[in-house]
Amino acid sequence: MPKRGGGPRHRNWKGDNDHFDHDDRVQSNSTRRVSFKPTSKGKNKIRTWNDPKLLLDDDIDMGATSGQGQYRKSAFRGRGGRMNSPAPRAHHGVVKKKFIAGILPWYQIIIPYGAKHEKEVVLRSLLSFISPEIFIPHYYKTNGNAAVFYVDDVKIAERLYHADRKITMSDGFKLVVIVRNAVPNITIDADMKEKMKLTMAKRYNAATKALDLTKFHADPDLTDIFCALFRPMIMLAAIDIIAENIPDLEALNLNDNKLHGLEHLKILSSKFKNLKILYMGDNRIPFLGSLDPLKSLPLVELYLKGNPLVNRFHDHEIYISDVRKKFPKLMKLDGADLPPAIGFDVSEDLSLPPRQQSFLVDPAGQDLVREFLTQYFAIFDSESRQALLEAYHENASLSMASNYLSNDSRNSPNNRLTSYISNSRNIMRVTDREQRRRYLRTGRLQVVSFLSDLPKTTHDLMGFAVDLIVFTPAMIVLTMNGIYKETNTAGNPTRSFHRTFVIVPNTSGGFCVINDMLYVTNTTKEQEEKAFASGSVEPTPAAPAPGPAPGAVPGVAPGVAAGAAPDDAHKMQLLAMLSQQTGMNEHWSVNCLQETCWDLQRAVFIFNQLQSEGKIPPEAFVK
Missing domain, CATH: 3.80.10.10 (Ribonuclease Inhibitor)
Structure with a gap:
């Protein structure tokens, strides 16, 4: 008679809803029918039933690679044996199965035939084995002859995994423990809510x-x-x-x-x-x-x-x-x-002040800056820039840098900055000291000669953004940026520029530029759309105008002595320039110049301010 419990135990477990239909651990009086196939030598006997240990082992799959946890099927040669003999029953030649944690934090524990024992008996046996670790068995239930529950700790799941067939129950049978990475099925209904x-x-x-929802599921x-x-x-x-x-x-x-x-x-x-x-x-x-x-x-x-x-x-x-x-x-x-955060102690709904196109550190410098820019760029945009000699200090210096925007199309002829790149003093690229010195223009003759070689231009005076950052009797520093068009280049390309002027008094009681820094690049699409919005599309060079006389204060209209009234020819010139820059008709342009005593830059400034406030009627632009 076979030894009690020694017969094969065929496991039929597949899922939560399945169960073991037959518990063969009880003694049976029936005679086991076993047959042996005869061999040529009549010595070897081959089992035809499955190994129960293999069946139980194969049922656990924690995501390991295929074949892990099974006997090796490779050739085995034991003492006195031969090739392809069955693997021995000892631990030699067996790949030890390893617990592999799943991606989910929940594990299903299945105890086949666990329903034969009381819940407390099964749990007490498991707790005793993994002591001093403890666990909470979530959702314990019986499913057929099996007991099923869940744990939410990977360490507990691993300890239970290694408890398989290592716990002997009171009836002498070893407890089988199957561990699977699984989450209980849920149906959210009114009762659950x-x-x-x-x-x-x-x-x-x-x-x-x-509301404290700590470990809510427990x-x-x-x-x-x-x-x-x-x-x-x-x-x-x-x-x-x-x-x-x-x-x-x-x-x-x-x-x-x-x-x-x-x-x-x-x-x-x-x-x-x-x-x-x-x-x-x-x-x-x-x-x-x-x-x-x-x-x-x-x-x-x-x-x-x-x-x-x-x-x-x-x-x-x-x-x-x-x-x-x-x-x-x-x-x-x-x-x-935490330490207090560094920030501004303001209310959340406080809006930022409106953006200003220009900034003046001292309002008293507004008129001087306006008049200087009017006079300077009237000469710069004329046919000859030689008159700028009187605007620069004898020891003035000028440097120019230029580069392309990161997203522009350099292959387009209009976007090429060849006239500027070849003379660019970009110190990030020009590392040689001698080259840096050569690209720095020193003295009024070198400065004006260099400016005269640059392409002819027409600046969008109304688009200037000017910041007066230093205004003292000894020095004036102003920075500006804007847009201009090249008038003698095919396609009249637009350029974006940034310029810094350092202005100091001269010996004649006036002012002159001692340092000039110019930066030129391509315009963005938005800048091109807004450039010369109120002027004519085709730029026309300004009429030649002499520079300020030695000792004169910048700001006086070109060609006009301080305090003198412009003649009729010059009035027509100013009228044409204002009409071109603002787009107003002759009647409104004359009124604007008369109100400002024929000060062109002041007239442009007032026009720009009134237009931003919407105070200029549409009929002012009807020609």
């Missing part, structure tokens, strides 16, 4: 408007249903329940819920406008970027300790800084108070 609601009610503190009132908040559908159902019953929630504790993906939590900002305290410690949040769906929450306190994202930072100060970038109002992180 009601249980969640009652559980949340006892966890809510009305005095502080705080709550004693939820032992019969799977209610893990790391499942998005369960979390969203919980959020709906909270929003319906606690719309003014201020603090929420989601610690130890195995949260990893947070994309669905973007809804928190729209559901809870007053949520300022959020605890998410001891979860599985992998990266700081995973918190992006929560950035719109006005959090003042956040708890993240115990998440993998914290361990990615080797510098705690950088960790605090990066978290604060996402939550600027944060005052407490991981239980520690």
